[in-house]
Amino acid sequence: MKLYYATGTCSLSPHIVALEAGIALDLEKVNLAKTPHPTETGADFTAVNPNGYVPALVLDDGSVLTEGAAIVQYLADLKPGSALMQPAGTAERYRQQSWLNFIASELHKMYSPWLFHPEYGVQAQDVARKMLAKRLAFVENHLAKSGPYLTGDRFSAADAYLFTIVGWSAFTKVDLAAFPHLRAFMDRVGARPKVREAMQAEGMKIAA
Ligand SMILES: N[C@@H](CCC(=O)N[C@@H](CS)C(=O)NCC(=O)O)C(=O)O
Numbered sequence: 001m002k003l004y005y006a007t008g009t010c011s012l013s014p015h016i017v018a019l020e021a022g023i024a025l026d027l028e029k030v031n032l033a034k035t036p037h038p039t040e041t042g043a044d045f046t047a048v049n050p051n052g053y054v055p056a057l058v059l060d061d062g063s064v065l066t067e068g069a070a071i072v073q074y075l076a077d078l079k080p081g082s083a084l085m086q087p088a089g090t091a092e093r094y095r096q097q098s099w100l101n102f103i104a105s106e107l108h109k110m111y112s113p114w115l116f117h118p119e120y121g122v123q124a125q126d127v128a129r130k131m132l133a134k135r136l137a138f139v140e141n142h143l144a145k146s147g148p149y150l151t152g153d154r155f156s157a158a159d160a161y162l163f164t165i166v167g168w169s170a171f172t173k174v175d176l177a178a179f180p181h182l183r184a185f186m187d188r189v190g191a192r193p194k195v196r197e198a199m200q201a202e203g204m205k206i207a208a
Helices: 012-021 066-078 091-110 118-147 157-166 178-190 192-202
Strands: 002-003 025-027 054-057 064-065
Touching: 002 012, 012 066, 012 157, 012 192, 025 178, 054 066, 066 091, 066 157, 091 118, 091 157, 118 178, 157 178, 178 192
Parallel strands: 002 025
Antiparallel strands: 002 054, 054 064
């Protein structure tokens, strides 16, 4: 299987899940700075994902799976023993899917495009930061009551996604000072060997 990724973007989440599950992926980097996005081998990425965004996972049968929240579930389900997602149909699985959807719609898309595209303007960015502060406060309260991970004691695919997205905070000037449990979560997940391995493989800086 091959994961199309761009360094430090939302594709870090399936990259982490694959490593945590013990799945060896081929990686192909996409240059998002150029339009249409070329890959590192010179291919046109829109031929893989017509929407032009990462992550995209090419499965062993050659078909392509897109949407990060679906890709992490696919990878986790390949290795049920990794317990990165609970079995389909269980209440725990729906809770994890609820978090994946929350992260995708309430956090991911609030950071991006608003905070990565200055052309949206300062006013739009301020609105996004205010909304994010509310949503992150919700995550903070949840972690305080029910942590240390989103669904309790075990790291899951939803945690990989949360870590990836909240990791954009410093760069986008989203202040985490009021969220000690979330900051502790970021440190805890960031210290996981497979998380560090994924970040290093993408050429990201990791804390010593
Ligand atoms: N709905 C997609 C969105 C993915 C997405 O926003 N990817 C960003 C990087 S975090 C991207 O590749 N943007 C480049 C573009 O849209 O051209 C998902 O959840 O996987």
